Each structure stands twice: as structure tokens, then as C-alpha cells.
Amino acid sequence: MVDFTDLNLGPLWLSLQLAGVTVLVLLIIGTPIAWWLAHTRSFFKTAVEAIVALPIVLPPTVLGFYLLVALGPQGLVGAVWHQFTGSALSFTFSGLVIASTLYSMPFVVQPLQGAFEAVGKRPLEVAWSLGASPFDAFLTVASPMAVRGYLTAIVLGFAHTLGEFGVVLMVGGNIPGKTKVISIAIYDHVETLEYTQAHVLSAGLLVFSFIVLLIVYTLNRRLPLQVS
Amino acid sequence: MSRLQARFLIEYSSFRLTAEFSLPTEGTIAVFGPSGSGKTTLLRCLAGLIRSPSGFLQFDNEVWQDEAKGIFVPIHRRAIGLVFQEARLFPHLSIKRNLTYGMSRVSLQRRRISLDRVVDLLGVEPFLDRRPHQLSGGEQQRVAIGRALLRSPCLLLMDEPLASLDIQRRREILPFIQRVHQELTMPIVYVSHDLSEILQLAKSLILLKEGRVAAVGPIQEIFGRLDLPGVVEPGVVGSILDTQVAAHEPEFGLSRVECFGHSLFVPHQNLPVGAPLRLHVLARDVSVVTHFPQTQTSVLNVLEATVVEIGRSRSDQYAVEVKLDVGCPLLATITRKSLHHLNLKKGQVVYAHVKAVALSQDFRE
Numbered sequence: 093m094v095d096f097t098d099l100n101l102g103p104l105w106l107s108l109q110l111a112g113v114t115v116l117v118l119l120i121i122g123t124p125i126a127w128w129l130a131h132t133r134s135f136f137k138t139a140v141e142a143i144v145a146l147p148i149v150l151p152p153t154v155l156g157f158y159l160l161v162a163l164g165p166q167g168l169v170g171a172v173w174h175q176f177t178g179s180a181l182s183f184t185f186s187g188l189v190i191a192s193t194l195y196s197m198p199f200v201v202q203p204l205q206g207a208f209e210a211v212g213k214r215p216l217e218v219a220w221s222l223g224a225s226p227f228d229a230f231l232t233v234a235s236p237m238a239v240r241g242y243l244t245a246i247v248l249g250f251a252h253t254l255g256e257f258g259v260v261l262m263v264g265g266n267i268p269g270k271t272k273v274i275s276i277a278i279y280d281h282v283e284t285l286e287y288t289q290a291h292v293l294s295a296g297l298l299v300f301s302f303i304v305l306l307i308v309y310t311l312n313r314r315l316p317l318q319v320s
Numbered sequence: 321m322s323r324l325q326a327r328f329l330i331e332y333s334s335f336r337l338t339a340e341f342s343l344p345t346e347g348t349i350a351v352f353g354p355s356g357s358g359k360t361t362l363l364r365c366l367a368g369l370i371r372s373p374s375g376f377l378q379f380d381n382e383v384w385q386d387e388a389k390g391i392f393v394p395i396h397r398r399a400i401g402l403v404f405q406e407a408r409l410f411p412h413l414s415i416k417r418n419l420t421y422g423m424s425r426v427s428l429q430r431r432r433i434s435l436d437r438v439v440d441l442l443g444v445e446p447f448l449d450r451r452p453h454q455l456s457g458g459e460q461q462r463v464a465i466g467r468a469l470l471r472s473p474c475l476l477l478m479d480e481p482l483a484s485l486d487i488q489r490r491r492e493i494l495p496f497i498q499r500v501h502q503e504l505t506m507p508i509v510y511v512s513h514d515l516s517e518i519l520q521l522a523k524s525l526i527l528l529k530e531g532r533v534a535a536v537g538p539i540q541e542i543f544g545r546l547d548l549p550g551v552v553e554p555g556v557v558g559s560i561l562d563t564q565v566a567a568h569e570p571e572f573g574l575s576r577v578e579c580f581g582h583s584l585f586v587p588h589q590n591l592p593v594g595a596p597l598r599l600h601v602l603a604r605d606v607s608v609v610t611h612f613p614q615t616q617t618s619v620l621n622v623l624e625a626t627v628v629e630i631g632r633s634r635s636d637q638y639a640v641e642v643k644l645d646v647g648c649p650l651l652a653t654i655t656r657k658s659l660h661h662l663n664l665k666k667g668q669v670v671y672a673h674v675k676a677v678a679l680s681q682d683f684r685e
Contacts, residue, residue: 214408217369220395221402222422222471228396232421236412 102269103277104296110185110273111253114192118200118249119242121193126204127230131213145198152195156262159191163263183265188273191263192253199248207241208234240312247308251301322380322507324349324475328365328372330358337361337531345379345475345507347523350539352512357528359511363479366509367402368395379475399430401468401476401506405483407460409452415463416448422471432472433504441503442466442496458489462496469500476500476508482517494520515556519600527551543600544649546631546641557641558602559650565595580647584674585620603641606652607673610662621674625650627664644672 129141147155163170163181169190170181181187211234219229235242257275264271266280274293281290322345330337337358343349351359364370366377368384371392377385384393401422409418419435439445442462447455455463461481468476481497482490498521501508512518518525518539525542527535534551535542542548543560561584563577568588575589577597589597613622625644633640633656640659644650650672654662664670 214404214406215410217395218402218404218408218410219421220369221367221400222467223396223425224421225396228425233410233412237410239412 103272103274104293106185106269106272107254107274110188110192111250113189114196114253115200115246115249117189117193118196119246122197122200122204122245122249126201127208127234129201129205130208144201147195148198152256152258153262155195156191156259159187159194159259159263163187163190182263183267183271185264185270188260188264188271191259192256195256195259196249196252199252200245203241203244203248204238207238207244210241211237243308243312247304251304254297254301322346323378324366324507324509325376325378326366327374327376328362329374330361330365330370330372335361335531337365339365339526339528339533341526341533341536343524343526343536348501348508348510348521349524349526350510350512350518350522351526351528352515352518352522353528353534355513356530358531359513359528360479362526362528363477363509363511367400367477368393368398382474399472399474401471401473403461403465403468403476403478403481405480407452407457407464409455409460409463409467411452413452414448415444415450415452415455418452418463419444419448419467419470422467426472430472433469435470438466438469441469441499456489457485458492461485461489461493465493465496465500469504469506473506476506477511478508479511480513481510482514483512490517497521515552519560519598540648544643544651546629546643546651548651549641556600556602557651557653558600558605559648561599561601561646561648561650563597563599565589565591565593565597567593582623582646584623601650601674603651603653605675606644606650608642608644608652608654608658608662608664609671609673610664610668612671617673619673619675623650623672623674625670625672627666627668627670629666630659630664633659644670646672 125140125144129137160182162168163173165171165174165180165182167182173181181190215233215237216229219233220226224232255275257279260271260273261276264273266272266276272280274297278290278293281287281293323342324345325342327340328337335358339358339362351362353359361370365372365375371385372387374387375385376387377383383391384398385391409415410421413421419438423431423435439448442465444459444463444466447459447463452460452463465481478497482493485493494517497508497510500506501521508521510518510521522539524537525535525539526533527542529551535545540560540562543558549557561579563579563584565575566578566583567576568574569576570588573588574585575587575591577584577586577599584599586597586599591597612624623646625646627642628645628649629643631641631643638655638657639653640656642652642654642659642664644652652672
């Protein structure tokens with residue numbers, strides 16, 4: 093029998109918090125980027141698309157390394173942060189959020205961009221002609237029509253943040269209660285040959301991921317809206 | 321009377337539109353021309369979906385665009401209704417909420433049309449709680465028209481609203497558009513490449529050809545122009561007569577209509593006496609004689625007319641257009657040989673023979 097009493101669920105909660113906050117930040121930042129990419133004819137579109145997609149191909153350690161440098165007390169971002177808050181960014185939860193936001197960006201931006209492109213300009217033109225300002229039209233027409241895109245973006249962004257390892261290890265380290273997320277906790281358990289604890293956390297993550305995806309796919313199928 | 325004044329210049333790499341006109345907005349203004357002539361571009365300029373860099377647009381007292389003064393009112397602040405070729409209903413909203421989308425964005429004082437009125441006018445009562453995808457194409461387009469009307473626009477812009485529908489559906493919707501105009505007295509700019517729609521609806525016309533305004537003005541005037549053959553397809557060169565049904569002769573299957581004191585017989589029309597009936601008389605169906613026929617003729621419709629103008633004879637063509645005046649312009653196509661033979665002169669009184677069949681053009685077909 094597995095002894096649950098000495099099982100520390102802290103890393104799981106930390107992971108869920110990190111994934112939740114990251115997705116929230118990504119929706120706020122990623123939606124305008126996706127909207128711009130879906131509608132612009134700018135010369136810079138391709139370049140921005142490539143930058144957004146970088147984390148997909150880049151080894152997490154590379155991204156993690158540059159982030160560590162940038163977020164550190166002498167780093168470009170870290171120094172500014174230090175001036176205003178008096179604390180560093182590296183090896184903190186805030187640092188993890190920034191790193192995860194960059195790392196999971198493509199998984200939120202790309203589905204949203206695809207959804208906005210599928211909605212297209214035509215419904216927006218109708219909304220404008222009916223007196224809706226561009227922002228009104230975005231809220232009342234484009235967003236509800238792109239709801240599947242939002243759902244996909246949220247799930248992928250959440251799951252991807254939950255599963256990240258390399259970036260988190262580089263930027264956050266392994267500080268219990270602050271930066272020790274579930275994937276690192278599992279690695280720790282394996283390192284110290286605590287296979288039972290590793291099993292429990294891994295299986296928990298597996299089941300959790302499966303249930304989330306199941307709910308999402310069910311919801312997605314039940315959504316009244318079909319946007320082709 | 322309100323006017324629509326516009327001046328646009330649009331230049332794309334493969335397309336150019338120059339349009340300048342000033343028209344009274346009483347009645348429907350039709351924008352007519354072949355595909356690729358710039359009709360939709362012109363309408364999008366009027367709507368504010370395309371911004372012509374040096375454009376000017378004034379409707380009534382409202383200046384919507386005057387680039388010389390840096391004025392450009394964005395589309396959502398213009399009191400226009402816009403109906404596209406496709407219905408473009410919002411798929412995530414019920415029919416009722418589609419209808420009220422624009423209405424709810426107009427202040428109560430500025431609402432001119434009630435939901436009940438539009439529902440009644442367009443016969444969309446049975447669909448109100450449905451979703452767009454549950455409606456047929458014709459039903460969807462009716463909702464789209466209603467949605468635009470409920471925005472309480474000063475000007476309704478329609479971009480080939482019937483083009484994506486089959487004949488049956490067109491017949492179903494065209495009367496609704498006429499009712500919109502008649503019952504709500506709302507000026508309409510109506511884009512189409514379908515002459516029968518134009519003839520049925522339009523009071524004035526903007527004729528586009530290859531990105532230029534080839535003619536602009538009252539439709540009767542344009543369709544009485546001698547240079548019409550160069551602008552529209554040869555098969556539709558002919559004049560427009562606005563007549564009134566005067567009597568029916570059911571025993572002969574005919575109806576008698578009147579226009580500028582002339583009586584004309586047309587195939588029986590299922591219309592009440594006094595109803596307006598617009599006729600399109602093809603120029604090739606009008607022949608000219610110099611004296612009132614003394615002997616019996618099988619041609620029922622003989623109209624006294626004055627020769628107004630004679631088209632330019634071209635040596636490579638055997639026919640020539642002659643413009644007659646029967647109270648309104650009437651074009652006749654005759655051979656150059658006949659012209660020479662009859663020795664027609666400006667101001668001469670002649671008699672126009674109009675074959676009864678040519679008048680059967682009832683544009684509800």
C-alpha cells in the first residue's frame with residue numbers, strides 16, 4: 093500500500109497556480125497579438141509569427157538560459173524589476189510566470205489566430221454597419237464566434253505550462269513552496285529513488301490531464317456554434 | 321430633397337475606380353454594370369468600408385467624408401444599413417437577436433422603425449427563435465434586410481442582395497425590397513448586374529463601365545440615350561416607359577396601359593386598374609413610319625412621336641438608333657437604308673410602331 097501521509101501535494105498546487113496565472117496572462121497578452129496577426133497585412137507579420145512560434149522548436153534549456161540571464165538581478169528585465177520591487181525575478185514565482193508566458197505563448201496565440209482568421213472580416217463588417225464600434229464587434233461577434241479557439245488555447249496553454257520542466261528548472265530552480273512545481277518534484281523523487289511518490293504524482297497528473305481534455309472535448313462538441 | 325454627392329478615386333494595382341456624381345435620393349438609386357466594373361467597390365466606398373484617399377461623400381446635410389478637411393466618419397457612426405450578397409447572419413445569435421443587434425445600438429429617440437413593423441413587413445415572425453442555419457437562403461436574406469432596417473438608417477445600401485439566390489427566392493424577396501422603399505420611404509442604393517431587378521426598382525441609375533461612371537441620372541433618361549449601345553449589352557438597348565394600367569380586355573388576353581396620353585396594349589397583367597407598370601421597350605422592336613397608317617395593320621401600338629436626334633451612322637454597321645419623343649424618350653433601331661429612304665429629320669413628326677410582344681417585359685419574371 094502506498095502511504096499518502098508523507099506525500100507532499102504542494103508542487104501540484106503550485107503547478108496548477110502557475111498554469112492558471114500563465115493562461116490568464118496569456119489570454120490578456122495573446123489575444124491582441126493573435127487578433128493583429130489574423131488581420132494585418134503588415135510586412136512584419138511573418139517575423140512576428142516566427143518569434144511567437146520559437147518556443148516550439150527551441151530547446152527549453154536554451155530559452156531557460158536566456159531567461160535566467162534576462163531575469164537575473166543584472167539582467168535586462170531583472171534589473172528594472174529589482175529597481176521597482178527591491179527583489180529579484182529569477183528563482184521566484186513571478187519569474188516563473190514570465191518564463192511560462194513566453195514558453196507557452198504559441199500554444200495560446202496560434203489557436204486564437206486560427207479562430208479569428210476563420211471568423212474573418214465579413215461578420216465584423218456587418219457588425220460595424222449595424223453601429224458596433226470595432227471593440228464592440230470584437231466582444232459581441234468575433235469572440236463568441238471564436239469560442240472554440242479560446243477553449244483550445246486555454247487547454248493547450250494550461251497543459252503545456254503544467255508539463256514544462258526545462259525552462260522552470262533553469263529559471264525557477266527547485267525551491268519548495270516557491271518554484272518547485274510538479275514536474276520537478278517528480279524528477280526529484282526519481283533521483284532519490286522514491287518511485288512510489290513519483291508514481292503517485294505522475295499518475296495524478298496523467299488522470300488530471302485526461303479528465304480535463306475529456307471535459308473540454310465534450311464541451312467543444314456541445315457548443316452550439318460551428319464556424320467553418 | 322436630399323442628395324447623395326460623392327467623389328471617389330480608388331487605385332489598386334489591377335483595378336481603378338473613378339466615380340463622381342450627385343443624385344437626388346428620392347427613390348432607389350441603382351448601380352448597374354457588368355462584373356468587374358467597380359459596383360461593389362463603389363458601394364463599399366459609400367459605406368465607409370473602403371477609404372478613398374481623396375474622397376468626398378455627402379448625404380443630405382451630413383458630410384461622411386471630406387479628405388480635403390480630414391473628415392472621415394467611420395462606418396459604425398454612419399446611419400447606413402448595409403445588405404450584402406450573402407445574408408451574413410451572426411451564427412451565434414438567434415434570429416431575433418440578429419434582428420435587434422443594430423437596433424439596440426441606436427438610441428430610443430433615433431429609432432424610426434419598430435421590431436414588430438419589420439417582422440410584419442418581412443414576414444419573419446415564424447423564425448424569431450430559430451438559429452440562422454435553420455433558415456433557407458431566402459429567409460436568411462429577409463432577416464438580413466430586416467436587421468439592416470432596424471438600425472434605423474437614413475440610407476440603405478444593398479450589394480446584389482439577390483445574386484446568391486435562385487429565381488424562386490428572388491421573386492420572393494424583390495417585393496419585400498419594393499415594400500421597404502414604398503412603406504418606409506427609405507432611400508436605397510441598389511447594386512446589381514441584373515437588368516430586370518434594376519428596371520423593377522430603380523428611379524435613377526449610376527451606370528458603371530470598367531471602373532468609370534458611364535452615365536448617371538434618371539433611369540428613363542439614360543435608357544433613352546443614343547450612346548446606350550456602347551454602354552450596355554446590345555440585347556437590352558431600349559427605353560423605359562412608366563405606365564399605368566387603364567383597362568383589361570380579358571377576351572383578348574390583353575391589358576391597356578397609358579403613358580403620356582398614349583394607349584398601349586400589353587399582354588394581360590394581373591394588376592388592378594391604376595397600378596403602375598414599367599415597360600422596357602427594346603429599340604429593335606420599334607419601327608418608324610412617316611405617316612399614320614391608313615390601312616389596317618396588325619401592330620396594335622402606334623404612337624405619335626417627334627424625332628429628337630439621329631444616331632451617328634457608321635459605315636461598318638447597317639443599323640442606326642433614332643431617338644424619338646413620345647412624352648418621354650423612345651429609342652428605335654432602324655436600318656441605315658431606311659433612314660436614308662425615309663429621309664428623317666430632327667423635329668419631324670413620325671409614328672412609332674411598337675410590337676405588342678415587346679411590351680410584355682414584366683419585370684417580375
